[in-house]
Structure formats: C-alpha cells, structure tokens
Amino acid sequence: MKQIILLGASGSIGEQTLDVIRSHPELFELAAFSVRSRLASAYKILDEFKVRAICVKDEQDADEIRKKYPHLDIHIGDQGLLELAALPYGDTLVNALVGFVGLLPTLKAIECRKDIALANKETLIVGGKFVKAAVKEYGVSLKPIDSEHSAIFQCLQGNAHGSVEKLIITASGGSFRDRSRDQLQGVTVKEALSHPNWSMGAKITIDSATMMNKGFEVIEAHYLFDIDYDKIEVLLHRESIVHSLVQYCDHALMAQLGTADMRLPIQYALTHPARLPLMNSETLDLAKIGTLHFEKADFDRYPLLGLAYKAGRLEGNACAIMNAANEEAVALFLAGKITFLDIETYVFKAVESIEFIENATLEDIIRSDGAARAFVNEAVKGAV
Helix, strand or coil, X not given: CEEEEEXXXXXXXXXXXXXXXXXXXXXXXXXXXXXXCCHHHHHHHHHHCCCCEEEECCHHHHHHHHHHCCCCEEEEHHHHHHHHHCCCCCCEEEECCCCHHHHHHHHHHHHCCCEEEECCCHHHHHHHHHHHXXXXXXXXXXXXXXXXXXXXXXXXXXXXXXXXXXXXXXXXXXXXXXXXXXXXXXXXXXXXXCCCCCCCCHHHHHHHHHCHHHHHHHHHHHHHHCCCHHHEEEEECCCCCEEEEEEECCCCEEEXXXXXXXXXXXXXXXXXXXXXXCCCCXXXXXXXXXXXXXXXXXXXXXXXXXXXXXXXXXXXXXXXXXXXXXXXXXXXXXXXXXXXXXXXXXXXXXXXXXXXXXXXXXXXXXXXXXXXXXXXXXXXXXXX
C-alpha cells in the first residue's frame, strides 16, 4: 500500500491522480493533499478519502475546513506545502502544482526520503541540478508524469543509456498551430485557451500555444534522462497520438502511443515497473485514426522554444529567469493586460536584462525568480 501525498489536488493532474487512487484502493491510499483556493474540491476529497492532513491557501480557508473537520491536521500556504512534504507518513509525493512554488516542496520531500512522481515542470526547469543531486544523495526515485516524459521513460525500459542516439519529444503545436505569426496579432484569451487535443489548465494551455511548454519539456528531459541538449529534438505531431520517441544507435525508433488520457502516465509513475489495468479508459484504435502527421518545429515560428534550448545550455540562473518571466507574462495575458505576442517580448527582455549567474546557488535561483517577476511587471508599466 503506497501512501500518497498529493500537491495540487484540485487541478487537472490532481483530479486524475485521485481517479487512479480511486481505481486501485488495494494499492494506494491518499494520506494528505493540498488545494490552493478551491474549497469545494477539498470538501469532496475529504468526504471520500480518509486523509490525515491538508494544506490550504490561508488562515481563512483553514478556519472554514476546521468547522467541518475539527480533528484534521491543517497546514497553510507555501510553508504548509513544505510541511506536507515533510510529514512522517506518506512514502510518495505526487507534485501536481503549477509554477515555481513546486520546487522547494519537491526538494523537501526528497530530503525526507519520499519517492517523487513529478508533474510540476518548474521543479526541473529551475532547479534540475539541485534535484538531481538530492535524488542521488537520498536514494529516492523520481518518475515523470508528463505524457511526453513518461513516453520516453517507457521507451527506455530494458535498453542501455549509452545506446540512446536521440530523444524525440512530440508537440501538438497548440491552439494556433495553423496560424502564421502575422495571424497572431490580436488573438484573444478565449482563442488561446482552445487547445485542439488536450483539456488542461489555463497556464499550461497558453504555454502550449507559445511552445514555451515544449521548451520546458526539453529542459526536463535533459535532467530526467541525463541527455545532452544536442540529442533532444522537438517534432510537431498534431494528433497527439505518439507521445514521444527514443532513437537508438542502431537507428531503431521506439515510440509510445496512446489516447489523450493523463491517467496512464500518472498510474505508470506510481506502479513502475508493473502495469495495471486503466479503468474506464478508451483503447487507441489506429485503424480509426488512419493517418499520423509529423513536421519539424520551427524556432522562427516558436521563438520561445529556441530560447529554452539556449537557457538550458547556459544553466546557472538562466532558466529561473525565463520561467519566472513567463509565469508573470502568461498571468498578465490571461488578465487581459498584455497581448499574446507580448508574452514572448517580456520573456526575452527579462532573460537579456537580468544578471546571469553562472554558478547559481539555490538562493540565487530564488532571488532570480523574484527579480524576473518584478522586471516583467515593471516593464509592462513602462518603468524599465
């Protein structure tokens, strides 16, 4: 029986993780979880699962929870996430948080010798060097939940690392894949949130449209699989059926195919090397699909993808600056304060303007995150 601590329970990945736990009660137990502001979701989870602890946004939310669950162990805010990650029980942390806030709880859970099932991209984008070192020091496992990285992880099984010639990460192309750059002028938030293949949260859907998301996945793959950036390729694949591929030195290509169901990578991260039936799921019908399309990713069309390769190779605090600037710019776009193409402009400006620190410490990373956020907000006001 695995005891699961789930961070980000009310988001898309969190809800599907709960479904996996629900489908296999003989194997998984939800020990604790966090929600940011969706108390209605928290109540549903608390009514269904016998959890021991919860983390909520603030004291007001905590007071609301206490009225109905007076004996529940309640934690609050970002500090509460660290406390949840350090609970004396719970052997596996599922990190389904969105944003930089996911890094420190991951490091804390590793320090407390908990295995990690990771959906929070920023953990590796911003702190990959520190996470890899911690995983090695404390002897825990780190398994990916992202569909692309899970696909690579599955394709690597049974093969030697040295025989890998290239990782190929597939990308749908996002909401505007059929539009030229000129046609992106004046696109609306509603249009940007209309992803053709996946149902995801707002932030990741916008990142998919800019391909920042795919750039992040390149950086993640570098750290997860210890592969040089020159051996990681992005391939546009509009059907999102082939979730990613591995090319070996004998030119054999291994691919993982499946429907757009995130429960598969979530479940595999929790059960590897075993495979379990996936309840209430649709089997991929290749005859019905008929045709699959692939094309190279164009850095001119998707400049943030190219920036991610550059920042990843630089290491230091470059990825922290890029990630924080992107988080702020996306939030501003969703709030209607900047245009879609402004997202790229402000991310590039932040990376070019904020001091690069080659041998960045964790404290440097945290400071760079704050500096990039402040820079974008000041730039929008015309102050920089």
